[in-house]
Amino acid sequence: MIEISxxxxxxxxxxxxxxxxxxxxxxxxxxxxxxxxxxxDKAHGDMLADDSYDAFVLVPLFVAMYHKQDLHIRGNISKKLYQNIKWYVRKIFCDYSPDLSNVNFTVDGFTEPTKARGKIIGTGISCGVDSLSTIYDHFVNETDPDYRINALFYFNHDIHNYRKDSSGQMIFHKLCRKNRQAAADIGLPFYSLDTNLYPFNETIFKFRKDNWLSMSYINAYSCILSLGKGVFRYYTAGGSTYDQKKIFYTDYHDRDMAGFCDFYLVPLIQTERTELIIDGCQYRRVDKLKKIVDWDITKKYLDTCYENKSDGSNCGICGKCLRTLLALEIMGKLDDYADIFDIEQYKKISFANKIRCLKSYGEKPFETENVDFARENNFPMPTKRSCYVLNGKFMFVKD
Ligand SMILES: [Zn+2]
Structure with a gap:
């Protein structure tokens, strides 16, 4: 058994x-x-919910299901969260991966329902396309104060920014500074939260010998629940559309939990005082980018890169940069982003990237939507007639 106490x-x-x-x-x-x-930060410590174990359930449950150990919480959690885990969440986890087994989940009791809720409506800010799209819709264009974002968060919870050595801490603090500055330009308060959840992911990666894109999302949901005394509504930015999650189901299975199930898992990660909303599944990523492409915040801060270049710019050639720059190229907006992307590097491999997208059509969601986006905009993509392979390199025949 695993016990939390x-x-x-x-x-x-x-x-x-x-x-x-x-x-x-x-x-x-x-x-x-x-x-x-x-x-x-101690100035915001009153947000942390010390009357409930809500934030200490999801990651231990995942760990318990991985090791086939029952989980017991020696204290109280939200009754709503307990019921959702008991009846639904464990089944979703089992469906997601054959490495997860159903286990018993028990608690000592339930948190007293309280009418006092926090006043914060939040979302994360990473300056990626998904996060900026959510901020644009629910802050810039939202007028209802019950649903308008009034704070931005950055969690030190996943492989992209979690390092406990000095260089890793520098990366985290560098990203914090950038996102804090972006939040200031947007006009919203910024809060960063540190946690040690990532080492649990890392240990399971070693067992599985891969970087499982699973626990990162559960870490983020746990961070939100830890702020239960301050946050009453939180938008989590989804990366793929409802249709993509259905069409590319097998591509996400046992690899990417958000892609697989966030649109029905997130609505179950609720307590009586904190609501999570999965946002962004109503758009393709290219449509999110089209919506925010002329926003001055996007032009200054867009950060899609897997690499952490020392000057903070985007490398232009990693997978996420390529998918973003192809969409910008289709829109004729590459020059607008020359200050924050290495466009010269991108141009060297853009043709091969287009062929890769065409080859992955119908198999990979983001490559597929970029090809569709090109067709919708009459953007010329390579054709079978116009390209061939010579000595392992893609060559282009001009008509
Ligand atoms: Zn990159």
Whole structure:
């Protein structure tokens, strides 16, 4: 069995930490971390929910299901969250991966329902296409104060920014500075939250010998729930459309949990005081980019890159840069983004990238939508008649 216990909140210098113990009772824990914690600047420590284990359920459940261990929470959680996990979430996890098995999930009791809710309507800011699209719709264009975003968050929860060595901390703080500046230009307060959830992911990666895009999302949902005394509504930015999740189901299975099931999993990650909304599945990524392409914030801060270049710019040639730059090229907007993307590098491989997209049509969601986007805009893509392979390189025949 895995037990979660000892919930506490305390000050540590300039931050406040919410923490609980994770104890393996019937096997030796393979994880370096003996506790799970969430930390925020002490000025905002009152957001951390120290009256409920809600933030300490999802990752331990995933770990428990991976190791076929029952999970018990030695304390109270939201009754709504408990019911959703008991009846639905475990089944979704099992459907997602054959490495996850159903286990018993029990708690001591339930958090007292409270009428007092936080006042924050939040979303994350990474300056990627998905996050900027959500901010554009639900801050720039939203007028209803009950649904208009009033704060932006950045969590240190996944492989892209979590490192505990000094260089990793520098990357996290560099990204924080960039996103904090973007939030200031947008006109919203910015909060960063640190957590040690990623090492649990990393240990399972070693077992599986891959970078499983699964727990990263659960980490993010846990971070949101840790802020239960401040946040009452939170938009999580989805990356693919409802249709793509259905059409490319097998591509996402046991590889990318958000792609596989976020549109029906996220609505189950709720408590009586915090609502999560999955946003963005109503758009293709190219349509999100088209919507925000002329926004001055996008032109200054768009960050799609897997690489962390020292000057903070986008490399232009990683998978996410390529899919973004092809869409910008189709829209005739490449020059508008020359300051923040390495366009020269992109141009060297843009033709091969277009052929790769054509070859992946119908198999990969983002390549497929870029090809569709090109056709919709009468943008010339390579044809079988106009290209061939010579010495392993794609060659182009001009008509
Ligand atoms: Zn890149």
């Amino acid at each position: 000892g919930l506490r909140k305390y000050a540590r210098g300039e931050v406040v930490r919410l923490e609980a113990d994770i104890i393996f009772t019937d096997m030796v824990s393979p994880y370096p971390e003996k506790t799970i914690y969430f930390e925020i």
